[in-house]
Amino acid sequence: MCGIVGVISKSPVNQLIYDALLLLQHRGQDAAGIVTMQGTKCFMHKARGMVRDVFRTRNMRALPGPVGLGQVRYPTAGNAYSEEEAQPFYVNAPFGIVLVHNGNLTNALALKEELFAIDRRHINTTSDTEVLINVLAHELERAARNLPLTPDEIFKAVSAVHKRIKGSYAVVALIAGHGLLAFRDPFGIRPLVFGESVTADGREVMVASESVAIEGTGHTVTRDVAPGEAIFIDLEGQVHAKQCADAPTLNPCMFEFVYLARPDSVMDGISVYQARLNMGETLAQRVISTIRPNEIDVVIPIPESSRPSAMQLAQKLGKPYREGFVKNRYVGRTFIMPGQGMRKKSVRQKLNTIGMEFKGRNVLLVDDSIVRGTTSKEIVQMARDAGARKVYMASAAPPVRFPNVYGIDMPTKEELIAHNRSIEEIREFIGADALIYQDVDAMKKVVGALNGKLSGFEASCFDGHYVTGDVSSADFDAMAAQRSSQPEEEEGNDRTRLALQSANERS
Ligand SMILES: O=P(O)(O)OC[C@H]1O[C@H](OP(=O)(O)OP(=O)(O)O)[C@H](O)[C@@H]1O
Numbered sequence: 001m002c003g004i005v006g007v008i009s010k011s012p013v014n015q016l017i018y019d020a021l022l023l024l025q026h027r028g029q030d031a032a033g034i035v036t037m038q039g040t041k042c043f044m045h046k047a048r049g050m051v052r053d054v055f056r057t058r059n060m061r062a063l064p065g066p067v068g069l070g071q072v073r074y075p076t077a078g079n080a081y082s083e084e085e086a087q088p089f090y091v092n093a094p095f096g097i098v099l100v101h102n103g104n105l106t107n108a109l110a111l112k113e114e115l116f117a118i119d120r121r122h123i124n125t126t127s128d129t130e131v132l133i134n135v136l137a138h139e140l141e142r143a144a145r146n147l148p149l150t151p152d153e154i155f156k157a158v159s160a161v162h163k164r165i166k167g168s169y170a171v172v173a174l175i176a177g178h179g180l181l182a183f184r185d186p187f188g189i190r191p192l193v194f195g196e197s198v199t200a201d202g203r204e205v206m207v208a209s210e211s212v213a214i215e216g217t218g219h220t221v222t223r224d225v226a227p228g229e230a231i232f233i234d235l236e237g238q239v240h241a242k243q244c245a246d247a248p249t250l251n252p253c254m255f256e257f258v259y260l261a262r263p264d265s266v267m268d269g270i271s272v273y274q275a276r277l278n279m280g281e282t283l284a285q286r287v288i289s290t291i292r293p294n295e296i297d298v299v300i301p302i303p304e305s306s307r308p309s310a311m312q313l314a315q316k317l318g319k320p321y322r323e324g325f326v327k328n329r330y331v332g333r334t335f336i337m338p339g340q341g342m343r344k345k346s347v348r349q350k351l352n353t354i355g356m357e358f359k360g361r362n363v364l365l366v367d368d369s370i371v372r373g374t375t376s377k378e379i380v381q382m383a384r385d386a387g388a389r390k391v392y393m394a395s396a397a398p399p400v401r402f403p404n405v406y407g408i409d410m411p412t413k414e415e416l417i418a419h420n421r422s423i424e425e426i427r428e429f430i431g432a433d434a435l436i437y438q439d440v441d442a443m444k445k446v447v448g449a450l451n452g453k454l455s456g457f458e459a460s461c462f463d464g465h466y467v468t469g470d471v472s473s474a475d476f477d478a479m480a481a482q483r484s485s486q487p488e489e490e491e492g493n494d495r496t497r498l499a500l501q502s503a504n505e506r507s
């Protein structure tokens, strides 16, 4: 999951896109980029780092124009440390296209060869997004008959793109001199929503990964982009929409509701906050059937994402909900960091205990998920060091046992703590006195109840079912090999250190 945004306005959009990217920062911390367009000329700035570090005043001044898009990257394909693979991507023909992408193509390697051999296009990085923009460019070239390009021709190109690319994708693209194109994969895995506002200068339309970016920048949400649908916003702010897939179904990524999205976002009609409350409620049933209530003194969340679930769980159990860990707000999210070394170090940098909440107590720690076990192992030990008598651990999501190929960076099953381990073995590994997990079906039921129109969820990392139905074992192996071949970043380059350093500089 990366964060993407695009906007068409009548006044300069550089600051607006910057603000939207800040609201989407939780979706990607590794690189950020903005492109604006004035007339038919595009201006780009992208680099590794968080939004505040990447864009200085001089960079912002060099981004003029009333149209633009931006991205915050959480690498799930290609090289996590390469500046070249930061987004947006640009191709100069046809017309000039700039593109940002959230998701992961499962056939990127095969497409890369096909693009070279048949379409005569060269891909210069290992990024799946570079493949995507070239497929779109090729199909747009084939569909374009007239000048100016018509929405119908654009939609025809998107239909052809749907037939060639596999996996998950929410895309925003700028077509120079024409407008803004946005589309979503036919399974509706990755989120995409649009909204608008009327300014003194006229109408402004924004497309983004999450509703929080639309609302937080003063717009009103119109609706989600439907799975397989494309919307084209012309330079006047007129929205044209068309279903471009043959048999679209809506299967949003369950991990968005568990962890990725901000709780104040609404995705595909489901409030992320309510989904987390519901997960806490069903988790409470599991806790009650495992641990006797009088053996729990207090419920403590592991900040940040588990808070709503932990709160609801505590209420259901009738136990006090207390803050036992304080989060250093200048350390980013550890799970979306690209290397295990960095993740491990960051848990201790990020969280510290408040001793009085632990001393002599039986504590129930609640996290939203346990993926590699990096956080829980450290946290359980920290709770013991702070004087807890018994440390129980509960996860608002079920065990993560299968790799994800749709935009969450867990490409190999071997890295997952629950892979090939029983609950008892995991409990032993993290060092807890008891370990309680959410149930997969219960989770789907209580989150699904919030929107009766869903076809289902993309929940492959929990249930091993891959909704697109077309990922071969060779595809799995190729994606895993590609990601595993990425070296860990050198200590001296550590992004956490850079983030802390720049926070210190600012204060
Ligand atoms: O088992 P693991 O591999 O450690 O992954 C799971 C943990 O990582 C995430 O926290 P993160 O620090 O990324 O973000 P948060 O502050 O939003 O909770 C998630 O909320 C869990 O705490």
Ligand SMILES: NC(=O)CC[C@H](N)C(=O)O
Pocket (backbone or CB within 6 Å): 001, 002, 003, 073, 074, 075, 076, 077, 078, 085, 101, 102, 103, 104, 105, 127, 128, 129, 407, 408
């Ligand atoms: N998390 C994402 O959406 C990543 C997009 C793209 N696959 C990349 O790695 O840059």
Ligand SMILES: [Mg+2]
Pocket (backbone or CB within 6 Å): 302, 303, 304, 305, 306, 367, 368, 375
């Ligand atoms: Mg967490």
